[in-house]
Amino acid sequence: MNLNSPILVAGAGGFIGGWLVKDLLSRGFTDIRGVDKKPLHEWYQIHVGVENHVLDLSLLEKCQEAMRGRKIIYNLAADMGGMGFIENNKALCMLSVFINTHLLSCAIIEKVELFFFASSACIYNQSMQQNTENSGLREVDAYPADPEDGYGWEKLFSERMCRHFMEDFGLNVRIARFHNVYGPFGTWDGGREKAPAAICRKIAQAKINSETSIEVWGDGNQTRSFTYISDAIFGINALMKSDYYKPINIGSDRLISVNGLVDIVQTISGIKVDRTYNLLAPKGVRGRNSDNSLIKEKLGWAPDHDLVDGLKSTYDWIHTQILAGKESL
Numbered sequence: 001m002n003l004n005s006p007i008l009v010a011g012a013g014g015f016i017g018g019w020l021v022k023d024l025l026s027r028g029f030t031d032i033r034g035v036d037k038k039p040l041h042e043w044y045q046i047h048v049g050v051e052n053h054v055l056d057l058s059l060l061e062k063c064q065e066a067m068r069g070r071k072i073i074y075n076l077a078a079d080m081g082g083m084g085f086i087e088n089n090k091a092l093c094m095l096s097v098f099i100n101t102h103l104l105s106c107a108i109i110e111k112v113e114l115f116f117f118a119s120s121a122c123i124y125n126q127s128m129q130q131n132t133e134n135s136g137l138r139e140v141d142a143y144p145a146d147p148e149d150g151y152g153w154e155k156l157f158s159e160r161m162c163r164h165f166m167e168d169f170g171l172n173v174r175i176a177r178f179h180n181v182y183g184p185f186g187t188w189d190g191g192r193e194k195a196p197a198a199i200c201r202k203i204a205q206a207k208i209n210s211e212t213s214i215e216v217w218g219d220g221n222q223t224r225s226f227t228y229i230s231d232a233i234f235g236i237n238a239l240m241k242s243d244y245y246k247p248i249n250i251g252s253d254r255l256i257s258v259n260g261l262v263d264i265v266q267t268i269s270g271i272k273v274d275r276t277y278n279l280l281a282p283k284g285v286r287g288r289n290s291d292n293s294l295i296k297e298k299l300g301w302a303p304d305h306d307l308v309d310g311l312k313s314t315y316d317w318i319h320t321q322i323l324a325g326k327e328s329l
Contacts, residue, residue, distance in 0.1 A: 001072055001114065001240065006031045008070040010057055010103060011077035013038045015186035016118065016178075016232060018045030020074060023233045025049060035066045036077070044185050058095060063102035067110050074236070075103050076118040080151060081192025083217070086122070087282040090150025100158040104165045114172050116240060117162050119247060121179040121288055122152035129285035132223045134255060136291030139177070139247055148284065159247055166245060174239045179251025179290045183229030183310060184317035196226055196314055199261050203269045204319040213274035218283035220259035220275065225252040225289045228310035231303035235295070244298045251290030252303045261311070268312050269319075 007024065011017040012034025021034055025047055036043060037056040046052065055062040057077050067073070078096040080086060086093055100117060107115050124137045125146045147156050165171040182196040189201055195217075202214040227250065235250035259275075266273055292302040 003028045004030055005072045005113075006070045007033065007072045007074070008066060009034045009074045009076065010036075010066065010099070011075070011118075012036050012050070012052065013040075013043030013046075014076060015044055015183075016181055016229070017074075017076045018043065018047075018185060019183075019229050019233055020076065020236065021045070021047050021050055023237070033066070033070060057102065058098040060102045060105075063099075063106050067103065067106040067112075070110060071113045073103060073107060073112055073114070074116045074118075075100060078118070078154075080120075081187065082194035082198065083282040083284045085192045086148065086151040087284070093151035094154045097154050097158060100161060104161055104171070107171055108165070108169050112171065114174065114240065115162070115165075116174045116176070116236065117158060119159050119175055119177045120152065120155045121177055121249070121251060121290065122148040123156040123159065123177065124152075124288070126285055129288050132221055132257065132287040134223060134287035134289040136253055136289045137249070138291040139249060139294055142247070173245055174242075175245075175247040176236060176239055176250045177247050178227065178232060179249065179288070180224050180226045181229055181232045182226055183314055186229075186314075188318045188321065195224065195258060196261060196311060197318065199258075199265050200311065200315040200318045201322070203262070203265050203271070203273060204315065204322050206273050207269050207271050207319075208322060211273075213276055214262070215281075216258060216262065216275045216277050217281035218258065219277050219279060220262070221257050222283055222285075223255050223257045223287040223289070225255055226261075226307060226310070227251045227290075227303050228305035228307075228313075231305045234301070235299075235303060238299045238301055242299055248295055248298065249290045249292060250295065250303065251292070252305070252307070253290045253292045254307055255287070255289045256307065264308055264311050265315055268308075268315050
């Protein structure tokens with residue numbers, strides 16, 4: 001990659017995509033095309049100096065339009081969200097396979113030099129995630145396959161497509177398995193938000209409205225690791241600069257329970273809340289964590305942003321959005 005490389009960011013109107021475009025601009029890249037199917041006013045971030053297009057990449061002809069003349073591709077486009085969304089929209093999540101299928105096909109025609117695919121920790125075998133004391137999922141733990149239904153299967157299948165396009169057509173691919181990326185300028189309400197944003201919103205609303213309790217999905221003991229957005233962006237850059245083409249975890253290896261998240265956020269907010277546990281709400285696997293042995297070996301780095309600092313930035317931004325009367329996109 002050089003600063004004049006023609007770049008396409010698919011999913012530029014999304015959370016990670018918006019931050020990625022901002023980072024590319026800050027590093028001096030000059031030929032960036034951003035594409036998302038959402039209307040421009042619904043993009044999380046819009047940056048000056050970028051060629052922005054509203055296109056539905058699940059359609060082949062729109063992919064052809066988006067890809068024309070591009071040499072570096074970042075595919076972050078997908079219909080997705082937090083557990084409340086992916087458990088109740090399995091078919092919609094599966095339809096994202098069209099995006100990666102069309103982008104890969106067009107990449108061969110356009111003679112793309114480097115293709116990045118954003119995968120997910122949801123691809124990991126569910127039988128290895130039944131204990132809250134999860135010691136970390138290694139990249140090899142994706143097989144034998146039993147990912148989360150819908151979203152996880154789509155991501156795992158798309159990983160395989162990337163692999164076979166590399167084997168059959170020589171496409172240079174990079175694949176990141178993200179673990180619960182969070183931070184400002186993301187979804188915080190409306191059904192697609194993930195746990196950190198949801199908890200920040202609930203506690204911010206409780207503080208603003210002088211309420212004393214919040215609802216927690218599940219029993220609060222389910223565990224995850226959470227990756228701050230700056231670590232996710234740094235990991236993408238490091239992976240793209242490397243020669244490693246197999247799937248790799250980009251995630252924090254600090255395991256924490258949902259109750260632990262609530263503890264941190266209420267301390268940040270300066271209030272204490274009671275918790276009502278909704279045991280019927282979507283809650284996913286019991287425990288999921290990232291094993292970072294491979295990323296340390298291959299990239300000499302692993303996500304390490306402090307969780308308290310990341311949650312404070314996220315809480316402060318969401319609190320400001322609520323006070324301003326804004327709605328989550």
